Amino acid sequence: MKGSPDALEAQIIRSWNTNASPWARAIQAASIHSRKLVTDKAIVDAVLGVRPLRVFDIGCGEGWLARALNVYGIKVTGIDAVPALIAAAAHHGGGQFQVGDYGAVAERQLQCGPFDAAVCNFSLLGKESVESLLGAIPGYVGAGHLIVQTLHPVAACGRHPYRDGWRAGSWSGFGAEFSDPAPWYFRTLESWVSMLRRNGLELLECREPTAPESNAPASVIFICKTRLPIAD
Amino acid sequence: MKGSPDALEAQIIRSWNTNASPWARAIQAASIHSRKLVTDKAIVDAVLGVRPLRVFDIGCGEGWLARALNVYGIKVTGIDAVPALIAAAAHHGGGQFQVGDYGAVAERQLQCGPFDAAVCNFSLLGKESVESLLGAIPGYVGAGHLIVQTLHPVAACGRHPYRDGWRAGSWSGFGAEFSDPAPWYFRTLESWVSMLRRNGLELLECREPTAPESNAPASVIFICKTRLPIAD
Numbered sequence: 001m002k003g004s005p006d007a008l009e010a011q012i013i014r015s016w017n018t019n020a021s022p023w024a025r026a027i028q029a030a031s032i033h034s035r036k037l038v039t040d041k042a043i044v045d046a047v048l049g050v051r052p053l054r055v056f057d058i059g060c061g062e063g064w065l066a067r068a069l070n071v072y073g074i075k076v077t078g079i080d081a082v083p084a085l086i087a088a089a090a091h092h093g094g095g096q097f098q099v100g101d102y103g104a105v106a107e108r109q110l111q112c113g114p115f116d117a118a119v120c121n122f123s124l125l126g127k128e129s130v131e132s133l134l135g136a137i138p139g140y141v142g143a144g145h146l147i148v149q150t151l152h153p154v155a156a157c158g159r160h161p162y163r164d165g166w167r168a169g170s171w172s173g174f175g176a177e178f179s180d181p182a183p184w185y186f187r188t189l190e191s192w193v194s195m196l197r198r199n200g201l202e203l204l205e206c207r208e209p210t211a212p213e214s215n216a217p218a219s220v221i222f223i224c225k226t227r228l229p230i231a232d
Numbered sequence: 233m234k235g236s237p238d239a240l241e242a243q244i245i246r247s248w249n250t251n252a253s254p255w256a257r258a259i260q261a262a263s264i265h266s267r268k269l270v271t272d273k274a275i276v277d278a279v280l281g282v283r284p285l286r287v288f289d290i291g292c293g294e295g296w297l298a299r300a301l302n303v304y305g306i307k308v309t310g311i312d313a314v315p316a317l318i319a320a321a322a323h324h325g326g327g328q329f330q331v332g333d334y335g336a337v338a339e340r341q342l343q344c345g346p347f348d349a350a351v352c353n354f355s356l357l358g359k360e361s362v363e364s365l366l367g368a369i370p371g372y373v374g375a376g377h378l379i380v381q382t383l384h385p386v387a388a389c390g391r392h393p394y395r396d397g398w399r400a401g402s403w404s405g406f407g408a409e410f411s412d413p414a415p416w417y418f419r420t421l422e423s424w425v426s427m428l429r430r431n432g433l434e435l436l437e438c439r440e441p442t443a444p445e446s447n448a449p450a451s452v453i454f455i456c457k458t459r460l461p462i463a464d
Binding site for chain 1: 384386387389390391392393394395420421422425426429434435436437438439440442444445446447448449452
């Protein structure tokens with residue numbers, strides 16, 4: 001991938017602004033097979049497992065996860081950088097929603113919290129934006145939890161070398177109404193675990209939601225808690 | 233895989249007794265490509281990284297890792313269930329070696345320790361034997377480290393469903409002098425991380441040694457330390 005780091009990060013936001021409408025329709029029609037089959041339930045179960053009362057849904061999109069958690073009495077605040085997605089989320093309700101990018105979260109510019117848990121469901125796509133976001137998580141959740149679901153690095157590597165780097169996006173498998181796919185920053189499992197730890201997060205579980213009889217996991221879910229300030 | 237759990241565990245030991253001589257020759261001739269290229273250096277680096285003075289090499293085989301660590305002034309005690317491999321290790325020197333199976337380690341029947349770190353290099357092959365072994369590690373290393381290298385579950389799953397279970401072994405890629413391959417217990421990454429944690433071990437790093445330009449890791453290395461007795 002060519003492009004400066006800042007340009008690639010900006011391209012992610014631009015792409016989601018471009019595709020907000022078809023994305024919201026796809027989510028609401030539950031037309032993404034892997035989500036419907038495996039990963040939606042997996043992230044809801046993972047969040048419920050840490051028994052939070054207040055959840056920060058970072059990169060909430062059109063808000064389906066907030067609504068799913070709200071059914072269990074959980075108060076959810078969702079943020080997303082894409083105004084059209086936040087408008088869709090607010091329209092459906094089930095939480096409080098506000099427009100904000102990860103820079104705003106990292107710099108604590110948002111009026112929200114504290115929370116018992118933060119969740120990022122397939123929403124950590126960039127490089128520096130993700131690093132600085134994670135560093136801010138303990139400030140929002142105190143001694144609470146962070147739950148991240150993302151593509152499983154080993155299963156999603158494809159024919160590229162297995163190492164960190166920017167990759168071109170694709171809407172392959174989505175409809176013709178999607179365009180301008182966003183680049184994304186590939187991280188190995190080693191890099192994910194390392195990044196979590198150096199941002200003050202201890203890995204408790206590493207779940208691998210897998211479709212029945214599949215020979216590879218559909219995603220990976222990291223369940224972390226804020227580390228006590230003890231040196232290794 | 234058919235067979236009682238005890239029979240499968242016994243079959244592992246039987247197979248290694250059968251193949252001890254060709255195995256020792258293969259290791260000493262450095263004829264296993266992936267080991268020579270990637271995983272041997274990776275495990276030595278991982279152990280050196282925790283700066284131990286005394287290391288417990290569990291399932292040491294013919295002792296190459298003990299000798300490699302001894303070069304750095306580390307005192308190594310190696311145990312293995314296979315007498316012929318221990319005899320080869322003692323012949324080459326570089327550590328203290330004794331015959332013992334994982335049951336003996338788990339039940340603290342061995343006269344050895346304490347250690348700063350324990351290492352299991354491709355030596356955790358069974359089911360219950362491994363579970364009970366790990367539970368005993370904190371007793372040997374105190375507040376020290378455990379380092380495990382094993383096949384990478386996602387990369388090594390093959391065409392089987394991605395879930396825990398006994399699998400048939402194979403000497404495919406090895407010479408005709410190898411026979412009676414041992415069954416082994418496949419664990420997902422989720423299961424490995426979970427098993428380490430419930431045995432009192434905190435995962436610090438999850439390294440993925442990878443051959444240059446390969447699109448999958450050659451192995452996974454878990455670097456853990458004994459957890460302080462704090463509830464989640």
